[in-house]
Amino acid sequence: MSAPLGDTPDDMAAFADEVHAFLDRAAPRLVDEEGVEWGVGQDRITYFGDETPDEAARHVAAARRWQRTRYEAGFGWITGPSEFGGRGLTAIHDLVYDGIEAQYDVPDTGVLSLIGLGMIGPTILAHGTESAKADYLPAMFSGDIIACQLFSEPSAGSDLANVSTRAVRDGDEWVVNGQKVWTSGAQHSQVGLALCRTNPQEPKHKGITALLVDMDSPGVDVRPLRQMSGGSEFNEVFLTDVRVPDSRRLGEVDGGWRVALTTLMNERASVGTEGAGPAARAISFPFLTALLRANGGLDDSSNRRRLAELMANQLAASYLNRQALDHLIAGGQPGPEASVSKLMYSQNIIQATHFASEVIGPRLLADTGVWGTFSWNELLLSTPALRILGGTEDIMKNILAERVLALPKEPSADSTTPFRELRTSGTGS
Structure with missing residues (x-):
């Protein structure tokens, strides 16, 4: 990876040159068109699509390959700490990169970045144990791991603190039972951040603990939900006697609401x-x-x-x-x-x-x-x-x-x- 840069005008110009050099090697530039030529090209307009599982899997694979390419070039986690594979630069460097990358024809990495890298990565960095940070952050930002958010439940959607999924301590592990719903990308994910009720005697905001659940653990069952647009980007996730090491806990026991925020x-x-x-x-x-x-x-x-x-x-x-x-x-x-x-x-x-x-x-x-x-x-x-x-x-x-x-x-x-x-x-x- 390249050496860290400062944020002076000369430094920013050098960073922009570095980004252009990388992208010129890695991807074709988009055609710069003035205005809109109506009736030309693909007219599909979507937010949630109707991809088949095979089509979705191909898009996810392309996103992961591109994230790996960015990561190896020093652009996979521009603002992250160097000890976990980040570049240690500022948010303005991130903005400069995004603005330049938008000029190139690259795979859409939303399945990785919006939830996993944009929400769960910063949460692990803020609240995770050192072992959790080392195990998950480099793997997430290099595209090896996709993360999902196991928050919403059938009876606790908008009232997020009303979670009923239970986690019971058993030595150095937690045993988790419950159901989550509307989980975007769970079918592609290797880890999920789950909010669990660990102390039902406490007020609901104070009896929650946040755990990182490996999605291939025994007892994890992901079931896609069909949207009216035709696709299945959301899922139900059933957790039955799922064992989670305490080292995968984020924050304090019963302090999961702070993690959730x-x-x-x-x-x-x-x-x-x-x-x-x-x-x-x-x-x-x-x-x-x-x-x-x-x-x-x-x-x-x-x-x-x-x-x-x-x-x-x-x-x-x-x-x-x-x-x-x-x-x-x-x-x-x-x-x-x-x-x-x-x-x-x-x-x-x-x-x-x-x-x-x-x-x-x-x-x-x-x-x-x-x-x-x-x-x-x-x-x-x-x-x-x-x-x-x-x-x-x-x-x-x-x-x-x-x-x-x-x-x-x-x-x-x-x-x-x-x-x-x-x-x-x-x-x-």
Whole structure:
């Protein structure tokens, strides 16, 4: 790996040259096209796809190969500590790399990076034992291991602290029993970060412990869930007498909620700053303008006003993400403000997709063979999930109200505080 760099202008220029040199050797450049040539190329527009298991496996294999290539060149974990295979550079170096890599035709590594590298990797670094860090972090960031998030349960989705999966101590091991659901990528993962109830006598936030579960352990059963878009990117995971060494515990016993918050804050930041992910091109100004022109709607002042509103919202989201990045560059950690990015991220895609659906009309539902019409169907079927993934919209709004605006807490079913007191307390604590 190359020697660490500083963050002076000359250092950043040298780093950018290094990135370009690596990518020029490793991948072809994308064609730089001005605007959108309507009707040319692939028109598929999706967020959650309808890949077959074989197709998904091929994409995962390509993602892992590309992550290994980046890692061996010193770009697999740019901000990570060197003792675990990282480069030890800053968040701005990470941003520079991402901006340059976007100019090249490389495999999509979202199955590795969004959850595993973006959320669970930082959590292991913050709370893991030295052996867990050494065993998992280099393997994750080199593409050898994919990680998933075993948080949600059938009866504890939005109320995450209400987990019922049990972990009972047995010597130097924990025996885990329970069920998780909506686990993205579990069918491809080698390790999962699980929240388990370890002390039912404590208040629910205080009786949770976080464990790293090897997904090939006896008793782990992954069952894919079919989405209405046709694919199976989410799963149920059943845990039956699964044994987990205590060395794979993150944080303190019964202190798993603090671990979970680390993951969740990185989740909001990862999801909210993803741009628009696979839908970025479709909801861009050039593409939506071309859509209006192709469907005879560009002269409609109402359409032009709505398009301007969409673009203003996307620009506001980009400025917010830039502000969040500046906070990280200054040494800060993702905070509750990341909930704003997550909200805007999902709302921008949903609003743009609904706008396109109205422009296209019935051809969204019946495939007439016209380019750029029925192809929106798959993205539209994905939008309900955007209101849920990374934290539901209602939960995000509560977080912002209570932790950012310091408004009174919303009364909960298990609250012992009288409703009148909650309404008049005037604090968010």
